[in-house]
Amino acid sequence: MTSQQPSTMSDQSANTSPEAVIVAKDVHKWYASNKFHVLRGVSLTVNKGEVVVVMGPSGSGKSTFIRTFNALEDYQKGTITIDGIELSHDLKNIDAIRREVGMVFQQFNLFPHLSVLQNVTLAPIWVRRKKKAEAEAIAMQLLEKVGILEQAKKFPGQLSGGQQQRVAIARALAMQPKIMLFDEPTSALDPEMVREVLDTMRSLAKEGMTMVCVTHEVGFAREVADRVVLMADGLLVEEATPKEFFNNPQHERSKQFLSQIL
């Protein structure tokens, strides 16, 4: 394993499982403003039902990388295929992919002018063209699942950070996505609220949701992840099972990173 390049490893896993839902090949990105080469040829394959945790120091491009999966960031070289659809600049194509990919942000990004229930039903009503009653029924189920049913009529500003993040998860799930992306979902939370959000993510993983999580939560990665990926300086440095990654990191950069966070 050690001698293999990360990119070939992802190719291998793509071969063993035919149900690859995210295939990123040699993705390069330069920032438009300062020509900074933020992604320098990253390849990753995520199979259906897999939970992949992306770790790495800040500025390593990990958030930028997963944001390319739903075209919140564009890229200049390489290919990304989501659920069989290749990401291109065609707007229809992008909308089709965004419908299948849910995303949870570090800053929650709930819509403050809408109630919790309206936050969750907005996209099903306007994008999936669901009837209001039907969308609300689904939303109530999801809110119950994430444990905030009784707050449905409140506004986001009246909830704690942990509750807001759980609403954000429910909002993404309401679109019945095939893939969920988590961009540092617990980094903006008070310590005592991290657990409630991680618990929600854990139960989601148990249900077989395909998840890509950028996070610094080592406990979550150990317990839930199928694979841990380390990114540094715009490159994918190491890709391994959590057990191997945390107990026996192969790459020098991984060892250095782990020594700082463990």
Next chain:
Amino acid sequence: MTSLSSPPGDLAPPPEMRDTPLNWIKNNLFTPWYNGLITVVIALILGYFFYTFLTWSFTEAKWDVIPRNIQLFNVGRYPRSQYWRLWVLLGLICTLSGLSWGAIARNVAKLYSRNILIGIGCAVVVCLLFPVPLPNRLLLVGMTGLVVGFSWVGQQAGRKNPKFGIWVSSTWLLLFFIALWLIGGGLFLRPVSSNEWQGLMLTVLTAVVSIVICFPLGVLLALGRRSPLPIFKGLSIAYIELVRGVPLITLLFMGQVMIPLFLPDGMRPDRVIRAIVGLTLFSAAYLAENVRGGLQAVPRGQAEAASALGLSTPLVVILIVLPQALKAVIPAIVGQFISLFQDTTLLAIVGLVELLGISNSVLANPQFLGRFSEVYLYNGLLFWVFCYAMSASSRWVEKKVNTEH
């Protein structure tokens, strides 16, 4: 320590902070001694002005100039035989206002609270004291009755039918065209030329029409200025900066004097329409900048989260970005509306006979020579009433849409 150990269920209430009025005055106005000095000096100055104003208004002022010309002030030289059309219009406005009030307050248990009743009482008194002939005063009281009566109807209808609010809003739009028909005539009604649309009626008409049109225009310009498409962006910036570089009076003169020069005789638009166009185009540029400020205040994450849910760009703007942007700049927008309302007085300079214009012609009447103070005070009072109403409703809207606690 006892307060620390008590369970959260019975936390201590805040201590009572009651104060007698005398103590309050002593503490806030006369402590320390130099505050007392300032209080006395300012009280003397204010008292002097107040005293002179009161003695003037009860001894020297000849207020009869107002009641004797009240119809001129209100509608100018609008043909007397057609006054009934304006009463019908006022009645429709009152009815619809009542219905809207009821629809908005449909979830309020007691529609006529003590404060509201006091307000209704004041309105009735004002109607009875308004210096118009007695039958007209009774008609005005009837108008108040329409508002109050239909508010109850609106509340009942709003409770029964959740779509009632939308129905009322669209009726307002319809009323806009009915108003133009009632004022201007045509279609079974005797046409009244826009030269005869005058007085307070013309002031309110131009202001309302300009506000209604300049708002969407301003929003579009603000969006255009932030558009990634260079053509929209360039045109919006050019328009906004061009208009903001020109005084309103210049635009109005251009509308009244230049446009007729360029257009053939038959195509000359109406004078009132030209004035409205000038006001609208001017205000839209300023409004656009206010709205742009609001757009910039919406965090980027909002649009990102909405796009990530699969919403198309127009939907992101309409459902997520604009509501938050407009909410953030309600005070600035209403400020723009208020100054637009006041800017209608400039129409007097370009020859339209709105409230200030008719006031000037009243003052030119040898019978009422030199009654400047009375007439302009009356104008000021009317403007204050309208502008205060606007700013009060803006505060009410702000409170209503505030979702952060």
